[in-house]
Amino acid sequence: MNRLDLTRWLVHHTRQFLPTLTLAVLARLAGQLLGVALLVVAVERLGRAAAGEDISVWGSVGVLAAIAILKAALRYAEHYAGHWVAFTALQHLRNLFFHRLVPQAPAATRGRAGAELTERATRDIDRIEVFFAHTLPPAISSVVVPATALSWLGVAVDSRLALIVAPLVVLGVVVAPWLAGRSTWRAAGRVAKGRGDIAAHLGDDFQGLREILAFGQAEQRLAGLDAADAELTKARSGSGRVQGARAAVGTVLQLGAIIVPLIVGSSIGATAIDIAVTLAVVVALWKPAQGIDDFVTGLDASFAAAERVRSIVDGVPTVQEPTAPCALPADATVTLDDVTMRYPGAERPALDAVSVSFPARRWSRLVGISGSGKSTLASLIPRGFDPASGTVRIGGVDVREVPLDELRRRVALVSQRPTMLKGTLADNLRLGRPDATDLELVEAMRTVALDGWLAGLPQGLDTPIGERGTTVSGGQLQRVALARALVSRPDTLILDEALSQLDADTARDVCARLAAFDDELTVIEITHRADLVPDDAFVTVLDEGRVVEAGTAGELRAGRGAFARLEARVA
Template sequence: MSTDAPRRSPFRRPSKQEGPRATFGQLLPFLFEHKAVLIVVAILSVIEAVFTLVQPLLIGQVIERVQLGETLGGIVWGLVALVVLASAIGAYQHYLLQRTGTAIVYSSRRKLIARILHLPISEFDARRTGDLVSRVGTDTTMLYAVLTQGLADSVGNALLFVGALVAMIFIDPILLLSIVGVLVIAVLAVGSLSGRIRNATAEQQERVGELTSGVERAIGAIRTVRAAGATEREQAAVSGMAEAAYGAGVKVAKASALVVPVASVAMQASMLVVLGVGGFRVASGAVSIASLVTFVMFLFLMIMPLASFFGAMTSVGQALGALGRIQEVLDLPLESDGDRSPATLPATAATDTPAIAFEGVRFRYPEAAVAARAAVEREALSLATEAHLDTESITAPDEANEVLRGVSFEVPVGKRVALVGPSGAGKSTILALIERFYDPTEGTIRLGGTDIRDLPRDELRARFGYVEQDAPTLAGTIADNLRLASPNASDADCEPVLRQVNLGDVIDRSPAGIDTPVGEDGVMLSGGERQRLAIARALLAAPPILLLDESTSSLDGVNEQRMREAIDAVAEGRTLLVIAHRLSTVVDSDRIVVLERGRVVGQGTHSELVESTPLYRELAKHQLLV
């Protein structure tokens, strides 16, 4: 089979799905957060509307006085004053609306960020990071238009519309009736278009989210993509997402574009009717020229709120499409939802109480997370195979089986326990369960004799120093990464820990020292340096229990030995739970737990397991330890 055959990206939507919808009622809380400012805007809008409504009346008087040859007196100056005041009020109102619109975007982003960072880990497994980023960045921006395009000054516009309508009734009700039909048809047409705009906007925002996710994925794995010769295919896949976003944007443009001609036709038709019918009535002496001019000015004042209303309908429709995606995240449960009433760990546990105990633990990843993880792992495996990279650690989750099946073991206080076994045996999942990234499907995990589900998550996690298998490094500096779990640590505290894990040369080679930038995802550090930095971060926090997942997998022999010495030094008086593929790093552990396909198949020391457990003996034989 040709390796150049096109491959469907796992991030591409398999079928069209209806996006989340929001109602106008869900938009109101965002507006009510700024109700004090909105009340001021409404008052200013009313004042501006009153000043504007008086202007046609004054202009009518000016025309009548000119026709009668009378002096204008102070009418002109009064008219000028009203125009200036109305303009000044309008400018200040515009500023308040712009500022409040920006504040709504800011507050919605704060809510989203707070929600996202407290979501269960399973949500991150099931969702694309780029799509979540798009909701924070792009979708929230759509809320800005709600205030800046006519909704917030609706009170003033309503008054302007009603005032103009009443004035026109008094001037010439017959002339008014001649244009009512045109205006009603325009309003109904725009109302019907708003639903189409909302749906099209929701689809557009979803497609933009997919595009953001695709770009982030391609850039994040750019080295693997280049090494696999997959650059053109990735470009085609991301370009396809961009094309889908373009197509959705065109739908929004088509629906929105129809609003403009509807409003334009309504205005022009109204003017033509007024000029035709009004000219006839002036000729017949039913109305005066001054009254007709005043009527026309009021017609403009009535159409202005309608135009604003049409714009508001469009902007609200777009905002509700984006708000549906925002609300979908805001409605997700938090990690802490459903937690039990928190208990408190005893200050000192009994000496015979294990630091950590697993009792018949079974676990299966949530279905959505399994599907997403499987897609990512399959793509990673395919790219790595094409690039002739190591694929041993890449295994897609088995959707049919549990990850852990009745796991029971203990980690004594102050001892070192190692978890070993082939890839996919469930070793990393055990550490994830201890950190409560997930909760067991069945069984119990205890910390110092207390069920960890009874403990506050922050208190629980503060007792662990967790070093992940991939050793992620945050963009920023070495100091930023070190202080992630120890924000109050001084430079004097940080430097010895860095030298302890053999990172002294990294801070010595740069004049910035511990403030040396590490680049995006730690790209300016080697894999081993990133791993050592992650271990240094855990050591700086000095927790009573260390959880190390393949903590020396990226290290060479010399650095591995130094790392083992550093861990030995800080392990004094601490409890360690270590995962390792290289048995040479854990043969001296107090206890070794052997896992296979989610089950414990052996426990004991190295020498005991060589005698009692065939799987361990086979692993040791392959690594020349027996």
């Protein structure tokens, strides 16, 4: 993807801010032309005074002061308008980023560290500020201001001097900043990728610190971080070399623009005042030339960041809304018919021709060893993913024909490692149903056996919950997540190892309370605790993505097959 495409993309999504950005451009043009005028007037008046002409000192001071004040006002207007556009556009892009990311989850977030996505949503979007606040005004002024100043010089002063300095000014504006553009673009892309890799590595380390220490992997993780840092350092060094070479070329051209008019101007008989005014114009144009050099450096990083943001914003959701939506029936029987699911890049399917039915208004269990496909099966029901082949139905209706909002309101999935948002306990419980009453929240907490804990909290439902639930224990976190699902009043509840951190007695208590909470609720529980499954419960056993057994737990225990072997492993 090239910079022109990225420019079109950024402008397309922020075109409502262009009128204000135009004000910033006009203010910059006028301000920089006044900057040229300020130096030219000062040099011209001093030259005339040196030649013995009668010059009004206070009149000259007044003119210079008026130009300076107006220039300062225009500079303020340029910065105010430019940065208003920049920060408003960044807010718009950040909202757009999350709006487009949500339909892509969980597929877009699978295998991608949360810290890396956070890097794109925060620092990468922040770097795009350069495009809005420091790109269009400098780019236009770097062409218009030198062209205007040199044209005036040729008409009002000496056309020969204007023709002498014009090539050097053009080279300083065009060659130095743009000649190495492709190299700086590639280098900026490598720097942006390096930052993302380090953010992802650190995010994984922070979240998995206990596991890293427990398995003695601290040295290996540090070595990986050193390698990522070395790659970033290498990318930064390459970018620095290109920028240094470009700056050196610009300095040489600026020096030539001073020396050449002095030598050539004297040889062609130009007056001293004309030569001095020419030099004043050249020096005054250094600022516009420097402006484009500065913004090209930042612009490459900005475009590299924009490319990373665009990959998320323009990402196509794996799961699409139905073209002809229909409603879910009251019957909550869940059926998978010859379902196969393969993750991108996987050697074998996670589910292979799975056919199973979970009866409505009953508590069914799904068991199997780690990696057997249990969580994949669970994610297909609320359409976290769609199967490669086969059909998932609820009440006989293909879930792909149900609007996603309705499907995910009627089907609640509670994972083994749930996430809490920073806020109060009540805020987190109401996540799926903001209009729930306090009494409903308390009832849900009673159902998951947290009523005693809630009663002991000084602030009750207003108790702050730390980000990711760090202020509560693992077992409490799982039960709060289960209570949150109950508050949303689903028809089907999927528990993906959602009680795994509870002891056996507490787990039985929660299950008993949950069974009494709503006898119309269809529950599908994924569990490794085969020993806790009652004999009359319907059980499906998965192994390597295939159904190997199905029936009541009592029948399967008596059969001494896969389920019995799993139970023996737990014991």
